[in-house]
Amino acid sequence: MTDAVLVLNAGSSSLKFAVYPDGDGDPAALLRGKIAGIGTAPVFSGRDGAGHSLPSDACMSLPHAADHEALIPALLDWLNSHQGGLTIRAAGHRVVHGGRTQTDPAIVTDALLSELDTLVPLAPLHQPHNLAAIRCVAASAPGLPQVACFDTSFHRTQDKFAQLFALPRALTEEGVIRYGFHGLSYDYIASTLRAHLGDRADGRVIVAHLGNGASMCAIKNRRSVATSMGFTALDGLMMGQRCGALDAGVVLYLMDEKGMSAAEISHLLYNESGLLGVSGISNDMATLQASSAPEARDAIGLFCYRAAAELAALAVAIGGLDALIFTAGIGENSALVRSLICDRLEWMGISLDDGANAKNAKCISAASSPVDVLVIPTDEEVVIARATHGLIHG
Structure with a gap:
């Protein structure tokens, strides 16, 4: 046994x-x-x-x-x-x-x-x-x-300004703050950075966890400094079926002008938006990449535009960028998505090796790129296994 x-x-x-x-x-x-x-x-x-x-x-x-x-x-x-x-x-x-x-x-x-x-x-x-x-x-x-x-624990190292909304203080004290998610994935990536980056592991790193659920995390000294998701897992990046960041006025419009209930709006934002909503075809990135429909191209293009914009914003929290890590289903497997995101960020010093990117290699940055770009498979399960063994055995 x-x-x-x-x-x-x-x-x-x-x-x-x-x-x-x-x-x-x-x-x-x-x-x-x-x-x-x-x-x-x-x-x-x-x-x-x-x-x-x-x-x-x-x-x-x-x-x-x-x-x-x-x-x-x-x-x-x-x-x-x-x-x-x-x-x-x-x-x-x-x-x-x-x-x-x-x-x-x-x-x-x-x-x-x-x-x-x-x-x-x-x-x-x-x-x-x-x-x-x-x-x-x-x-x-x-x-x-x-x-x-x-999934929220990894982000509790963030300072208060990364967690606060500009809402009345009473709501903040009740717990209406930015929590962040995908923390088990970020915890695993952070634990591997020294093996992949050496002395740069404690530098300015952004991890892009791109899947049906998607977010990014700005990391310094292998600790979370800022992240794209907020109070709920609806915030930040466009996702498979979730809209990501949205003007709160849209929700008010749906209530006042469209007569939608809270349950109907919740279903719209969690289940009918994102890649699925924009394309009208699928929430699956591989399916959209195989499609010739202009709606599929729009969905991919918006996904990558939003990701590039969020990544640039997160660089503010850590004062620049030394390394970019792609992980999770889309991040690990879609050369097209990685390329479209990085093409918008050349001004930050990001440059890809197209051949390495096409092969889903571990290091996909060009030799001349001052920013290292890596593809690292995540492993949330081993983080849980380690923690469980450690707690049970004291």
Whole structure:
């Protein structure tokens, strides 16, 4: 039997998981997998530590239309019987919002869950499912230690001016501030910077986490100084289905002139905007890049324009730029998006090696570029695994 830490990232219709040996250091994953189609027709896929797909007879049998409450016990049973048996000693969870008080990973208690429940309105697409997974594990494996790791925690190093809105102070004191998200991804990238940049690792770095959800973070001394997302995960960059930064007057117009309710506006901004809304075709960047429709080109062009503008603004917070890191699904895989963003930033000293960029190489900046431009795959799961092991074992 192998002692292991289970890492879970629960969404509304999917459950991503990874299993790591329960040990010190930076362990390699023993297994990675995903259950998609939760609530309709769940489908399991998984890979072993070498990246090989698990054979079909090693995969779980999933009941039709099963929800998290049925699937998490099935996943735990499958792990216990897999390859001679894995003994899960603890479970670590991605939790999107930790509010102002949760500045580090925390062992799950009833009091913590109650506190995190109050933050659901600030991350309605993620927080309810993150917490549901914690409760499902607790019901399936009573006594199993669980750890919550927060996407907001990495940004609590920012000074007050990076966090404040120009609103009445009473609202600020109630918690209406800029929180920032994708912190687990930024935490991982920051932990790798010295290996990639040497002495420049503590310099002025901007990380572009570009995926269906997208944001950027300005980092100095490997700590968050400023970030594009704010009070909620709607702010900042244009995303797959989210609008990003928006004049608040648009919301007032939709209410007063279009008669839209708060729920209708929420659905519009979270689910019908971004790449999907502008293109009318898809929220998937690869699909849009393959399309010849002018609406698809508009969506890509706006995505890259907004990203370049946000990146330039973040450089103000750190006094310039020494390195730019692209990560996450679009950032790691779209040479076109990287090129279109960097072309607008030549005045900042950013220059790409087109051949290296086309190959998704690690270093894609030209030899003459004073700004290093790198592509670094992120790994939020290993950040959670490290934190979970550290807390459980003291």
